[in-house]
Amino acid sequence: MFPKALIAQLNLQLNNILGSLQYLAPELLLAGLFVVIIVVDLIFSTRSSLKARKQDVLWWITLAGLGVVVLLLFAQLDLLAKRPIRGQIFLGLIIPDVYSIKFRLIIAFAGIFTLLISRNSRLFVSPNPSKTFRFQGEYYAILLAMLLGLHLLTMTDHLLMIYVSIELVSLSSYILTILYFHKKGIEGALKYLLFGAFASGLMLYGMSWLYGLSGDLSIASFLNQIKTSAALLNSIAALLVLGGILFKISAVPFHFWTPDAYQAAPTPVVAFFSIAPKVALLMVLAKVSAIPATLLNSEAFDFFRQMILLLGVLAILTVLVGNFTALWQQNVKRLLAYSTIAHVGVLLMGIIDLRDVKIIHLGFYLATYTLMTFGAFLAIEMVARNFKDEENPYALKHYAGLGAQAPLVGVCMVILMIALTGLPPTVGFQAKLFIFSGLWENYQIQGFSVYLWALIAGIFTTAVSLFYYLRIPFLMFLKNGEPRKLTFSLFDQILLVVFSAAVLFLFFRADWLFEWLK
Amino acid sequence: MLSLIVLLPLAACGLLLLVPNRQVRLFKITTLLVTAVQLVTSIWAYVQFETGKKLVGVAQQSSYQFVEKLEWIRLDLGSFGQLSIDYFLGVDGVGIAMILLSSIVMFIGAISSWNIDKKQKGYFLLYLLLSSSVPGCFVALDFFLFYLFFEFMLLPMYFLIGIWGGVRREYASIKFFIYTLVGSLFILVVMIVLYNTTIDPAKTAVQLKLATNTSQVSPQMLEEVQQKLANRQIAPESQVHTFNMLHMMDQANYNTDAVIHPKSKSSWAGYSLRFWAFLALFIGFAIKLPVVPVHTWLPDAHVEAPTAISVVLAGILLKVGGYGLIRITYSIFPDMALSFAVITGFLGMLSIIYGALNALAMNDLKKMIAYSSVSHMGFVLIGLASFTAEGINGAVFQMFSHGILSALLFLLVGVLYDRTHDRMIENYRGLLTQMPYYGVFVMIAFFASLGLPGFSGFIGELFTILGGFASKQLPTWIVVVSTFGIVLGAAYFLWTLQRMFLGKFWVKNEPDWLPELKTLNTREWTMLTSLSLIALVTGIFPHFIFNPMADTVSQLVAHFFKF
Numbered sequence A: 001m002f003p004k005a006l007i008a009q010l011n012l013q014l015n016n017i018l019g020s021l022q023y024l025a026p027e028l029l030l031a032g033l034f035v036v037i038i039v040v041d042l043i044f045s046t047r048s049s050l051k052a053r054k055q056d057v058l059w060w061i062t063l064a065g066l067g068v069v070v071l072l073l074f075a076q077l078d079l080l081a082k083r084p085i086r087g088q089i090f091l092g093l094i095i096p097d098v099y100s101i102k103f104r105l106i107i108a109f110a111g112i113f114t115l116l117i118s119r120n121s122r123l124f125v126s127p128n129p130s131k132t133f134r135f136q137g138e139y140y141a142i143l144l145a146m147l148l149g150l151h152l153l154t155m156t157d158h159l160l161m162i163y164v165s166i167e168l169v170s171l172s173s174y175i176l177t178i179l180y181f182h183k184k185g186i187e188g189a190l191k192y193l194l195f196g197a198f199a200s201g202l203m204l205y206g207m208s209w210l211y212g213l214s215g216d217l218s219i220a221s222f223l224n225q226i227k228t229s230a231a232l233l234n235s236i237a238a239l240l241v242l243g244g245i246l247f248k249i250s251a252v253p254f255h256f257w258t259p260d261a262y263q264a265a266p267t268p269v270v271a272f273f274s275i276a277p278k279v280a281l282l283m284v285l286a287k288v289s290a291i292p293a294t295l296l297n298s299e300a301f302d303f304f305r306q307m308i309l310l311l312g313v314l315a316i317l318t319v320l321v322g323n324f325t326a327l328w329q330q331n332v333k334r335l336l337a338y339s340t341i342a343h344v345g346v347l348l349m350g351i352i353d354l355r356d357v358k359i360i361h362l363g364f365y366l367a368t369y370t371l372m373t374f375g376a377f378l379a380i381e382m383v384a385r386n387f388k389d390e391e392n393p394y395a396l397k398h399y400a401g402l403g404a405q406a407p408l409v410g411v412c413m414v415i416l417m418i419a420l421t422g423l424p425p426t427v428g429f430q431a432k433l434f435i436f437s438g439l440w441e442n443y444q445i446q447g448f449s450v451y452l453w454a455l456i457a458g459i460f461t462t463a464v465s466l467f468y469y470l471r472i473p474f475l476m477f478l479k480n481g482e483p484r485k486l487t488f489s490l491f492d493q494i495l496l497v498v499f500s501a502a503v504l505f506l507f508f509r510a511d512w513l514f515e516w517l518k
Numbered sequence B: 001m002l003s004l005i006v007l008l009p010l011a012a013c014g015l016l017l018l019v020p021n022r023q024v025r026l027f028k029i030t031t032l033l034v035t036a037v038q039l040v041t042s043i044w045a046y047v048q049f050e051t052g053k054k055l056v057g058v059a060q061q062s063s064y065q066f067v068e069k070l071e072w073i074r075l076d077l078g079s080f081g082q083l084s085i086d087y088f089l090g091v092d093g094v095g096i097a098m099i100l101l102s103s104i105v106m107f108i109g110a111i112s113s114w115n116i117d118k119k120q121k122g123y124f125l126l127y128l129l130l131s132s133s134v135p136g137c138f139v140a141l142d143f144f145l146f147y148l149f150f151e152f153m154l155l156p157m158y159f160l161i162g163i164w165g166g167v168r169r170e171y172a173s174i175k176f177f178i179y180t181l182v183g184s185l186f187i188l189v190v191m192i193v194l195y196n197t198t199i200d201p202a203k204t205a206v207q208l209k210l211a212t213n214t215s216q217v218s219p220q221m222l223e224e225v226q227q228k229l230a231n232r233q234i235a236p237e238s239q240v241h242t243f244n245m246l247h248m249m250d251q252a253n254y255n256t257d258a259v260i261h262p263k264s265k266s267s268w269a270g271y272s273l274r275f276w277a278f279l280a281l282f283i284g285f286a287i288k289l290p291v292v293p294v295h296t297w298l299p300d301a302h303v304e305a306p307t308a309i310s311v312v313l314a315g316i317l318l319k320v321g322g323y324g325l326i327r328i329t330y331s332i333f334p335d336m337a338l339s340f341a342v343i344t345g346f347l348g349m350l351s352i353i354y355g356a357l358n359a360l361a362m363n364d365l366k367k368m369i370a371y372s373s374v375s376h377m378g379f380v381l382i383g384l385a386s387f388t389a390e391g392i393n394g395a396v397f398q399m400f401s402h403g404i405l406s407a408l409l410f411l412l413v414g415v416l417y418d419r420t421h422d423r424m425i426e427n428y429r430g431l432l433t434q435m436p437y438y439g440v441f442v443m444i445a446f447f448a449s450l451g452l453p454g455f456s457g458f459i460g461e462l463f464t465i466l467g468g469f470a471s472k473q474l475p476t477w478i479v480v481v482s483t484f485g486i487v488l489g490a491a492y493f494l495w496t497l498q499r500m501f502l503g504k505f506w507v508k509n510e511p512d513w514l515p516e517l518k519t520l521n522t523r524e525w526t527m528l529t530s531l532s533l534i535a536l537v538t539g540i541f542p543h544f545i546f547n548p549m550a551d552t553v554s555q556l557v558a559h560f561f562k563f
Helices: A004-046 A048-082 A098-118 A136-154 A159-177 A183-214 A219-228 A231-248 A257-264 A267-288 A301-327 A332-351 A358-385 A407-421 A427-446 A449-478 A490-508 A510-517 B002-016 B024-048 B093-115 B120-139 B143-164 B169-197 B201-207 B219-230 B273-288 B297-304 B307-332 B334-339 B341-361 B365-386 B389-420 B436-449 B456-470 B476-501 B510-516 B522-540 B543-560
Strands: B065-076 B082-091 B240-242
Touching: A004 A048, A004 A136, A048 A098, A048 A136, A098 A136, A098 A267, A098 A358, A098 A490, A136 A159, A136 A267, A159 A183, A159 A231, A159 A267, A183 A219, A183 A231, A183 A257, A219 A267, A231 A267, A231 A301, A257 A267, A257 A332, A267 A332, A267 A358, A301 A332, A301 A449, A332 A358, A332 A427, A332 A449, A358 A407, A358 A427, A358 A490, A358 A510, A407 A427, A407 A449, A407 A490, A427 A449, A427 A490, A427 A510, A427 B169, A449 B143, A449 B169, A490 A510, A510 B065, B002 B024, B002 B065, B002 B082, B002 B093, B002 B120, B024 B093, B024 B120, B082 B093, B082 B120, B082 B143, B082 B201, B093 B120, B093 B307, B093 B389, B093 B522, B093 B543, B120 B143, B120 B307, B143 B169, B143 B307, B169 B240, B169 B273, B169 B297, B169 B307, B201 B219, B201 B240, B273 B307, B273 B334, B297 B307, B297 B365, B307 B334, B307 B365, B307 B389, B307 B543, B334 B341, B334 B543, B341 B365, B341 B476, B365 B389, B365 B456, B365 B476, B389 B436, B389 B456, B389 B510, B389 B522, B389 B543, B436 B456, B436 B476, B436 B522, B456 B476, B456 B522, B522 B543
Parallel strands: B082 B240
Antiparallel strands: B065 B082
16 A cells, blocks of 8 residues: 555654654653643542642642653763764754753753742732632643743754744743733733744744755754855844744843733743743754854854844843843832843853853853742742732832841842842852853954953943842841731741852852853 | 961851840950951961062962962863862962951951941841951952952941941942942953963963873973963963962963953054053052042941941951052053053042042041041052052051051041031030040041151151152152142141140030040040050051061062063
8 A cells, every 4th residue: 555665764764763762751751741730630620628639739749740850851861971862863853962951951940949939829829718829730731831842942953843842832931921810911911922923923934934045944954054045045034033032032122021921920930931941042042053163264154243243232232221121120020020131131142152162151151040030039929928918019119128027038139139140159150250251252262342342231231230139138128118027938938048058159169060061 | 377367257157147136245245256366367477477588479379478279160161271260368568468457457346346236146247247358358369269359348348338327328338339349340351351361370281281280380391381372382172261360460371362461462442452451450449449530439438337337448448459459450460550650640649639628628527537538548559650669668558557547537436426426527626625535546546647757657658759759650740749638638637636626615515415425435445545556656667567568569569560
């Protein structure tokens, strides 16, 4: 019935896929967990005696599952070391290299941290019993789906795979944004959805150009084709694809959705958004901007110079806009949203570094930023929970005089804010130091002034950022507010101390993290 | 030994963190004890400090004493080589004077913190942090470590002024923070550039397999490495980039192609990048010193800070600026510093005159003294810009002397303020009859500050001015105008003395204030007497400070003119 050749080829492809499955163990587990959570959610919704325990059960299953994912990722490191991949796996759709595993670990840890800080979140502990949060099962399931998408993003340079993963991530994040279903939330989520869909469309369009230009769907092959195609077409195609990616990591000028979406979404979700998608997409960007060594001094290098110039200028704009807009914010969540934008600018500065070492610098920045941002979001959530009766629990004015009543949270807040600014003695300092010294080094090698300007902008905005980061400790310790009884759960306090202590400790032993990332 | 000075307060801080808030006495006593141990240790270090050694150049580790060096962070950056940060402490003659000064002032500050009456736990913890980071700045020989301590002075200071300060404390503390932070970012940029440029020849030798470990590296190997570096023969992978300041002072350790290499032709806006790097460092430390026109944070910070913090601020924090200029800006960029000497001298002159004129116009006693600080620190710049042994000796001596005298002056303001909560000069008259001992101390402090021979202030100003006149770099008119600043100093001090202390006793709010104007208590006696004595002794026997410093300074001058 079928021609023999076709069957033989199918057989070969199946064998390839079966042989590749072992490299996808963590992702398979994530997919399985997604199903398990939905089933468990259904089972526990049937009877009211079970309903009371649903919340705990779901939390523990997800946590345990993610724990196993982390273990599997470590096992993958071993696997890769023992059995290096020969040829292609999944027909070239997936490239699970060492860096992708390390970046996936950062993502998985971000997932675990999200769970930990949702433990006492308002998601579950509703202030008013009639408005309990109904979508617990969905929350965990979609979080897992998003994790799956992010994982896949880190290990592909295939346009199709990139698009599918980005869509998986985007759809999940639209839903996570709207979980509260209140009016303000819907506005933010809708903005996000409309912008996001538009950006996806543009990206898809750009990808079709790339395919047309190179005849292949892999980024590497496009990069190798550059010398043969017309420069303008290349630039347009690259711009469209870059635009889509930059939108997802909320770089200027595609950042408008960020503060609104962040304000609308539950805090643990925001913390997750502020880091995990960036980890995955920066990995993609790093692949897009990896210049084949053979091209470094050829004519085609002009194209890359354009791209570097573009990304460099966008990075400068991003740090400027992010930091300066953050200055006027009166809402802590929005403030942290703009702070995230500012950090994306610095990360983009890391992307335009042309040396191989940049992936380690980026990994270092992302790993440490994960600790800081989760700590910061946890702290603001802990404070907001004490002001849940107010009109706006996240208003900056609530922080006045809190330091005296909650010295522990106050001190942790100081440490985290200093870390976000990037000053010693926190690891935020080294993270910025690596990126900035990379800029200088590239400026020396390439003599390309965009590096110098990026360095100047980076340092200058660090000074600016201190104004708003320091405003929180300033309000907490230097201003007097009405005395108010604050309560924090022990679990949250321990978690906060762990985040802050890690940020401090890694300053003194930055080499440990750095060596591991290599 | 140096580690003890730096780390002891941190350890105490960690322990005190566990003590409940109520144990106020314990916090005070621990802080006092810790600073006392620091003082004893630094006196011990001062006594042990060997003088008359044959020094071999600022860039050599053997020119420093009490050296402690441990590898701290070492990263392999692949094609970019290696990054190396050391825990590297040591002092030379300039450092030992500064360490001595800082432990004296921190000790006095701890005593004067006794009457802090709110949130004592936080206060003393922050004070301990400060008494770790300030000496840390003076002993760190690794730029990264220095920067860490430098930044770490900021935060405690910000909170100390912001929480325990006066009425406008928030404004003052944020202004202080922003000024100093901007300065430190300038320093950060240059630190990044220098670290990218400099290699550690010893560690690179090990990397090149010339030796198995750094202790086996011979001077010949170092020269070989430097020779290879100059000929671009060392692959980027084997270069060990370092934050070691001593290596940064020796241009033989620079990558030949580095844009801040003295031979580099790179330029930006018409000036070489080497000049811009120098300028950024200069501004960074000038803000701290402070130099007019970036001094405006100082009067605000001083007026609002509690007495003990004013003492520390004027006594040593400003000196970090001067010390940084000598140790880092001048030692790493001597050629640029030399060509910038006239402007440096001019800025010094400007600070002296402008500070003095402002001091004359002030009604607030504390503000008057704050501006007198600006004026006195101007002499440090004159001494530095002279590029003569006298001038630089004088500059360091002036820093020491001003550290003691300004601490004394701010304590005296504190004595009055504690009693009446008012610092306006016009609200007092004839205080000498009411508080004779206090009056005597004020006279000592004022006369010492205005440069009466026999006190330390005279020596510092004399030597900087002498250096200025002997200098080939500075035009004479700058020095002449600066000398006029001494006259202005006499004017504002004597005028204040006459207005506040002489004549018939009168205070603005007699019924409330008169019972408060009691004589000095034991604590005040102790602090004031000891500081006055130090000012007197170092004024009569300046060689106590000059002796350990002389070799270092002549070595510095030789280093500056090496180009």
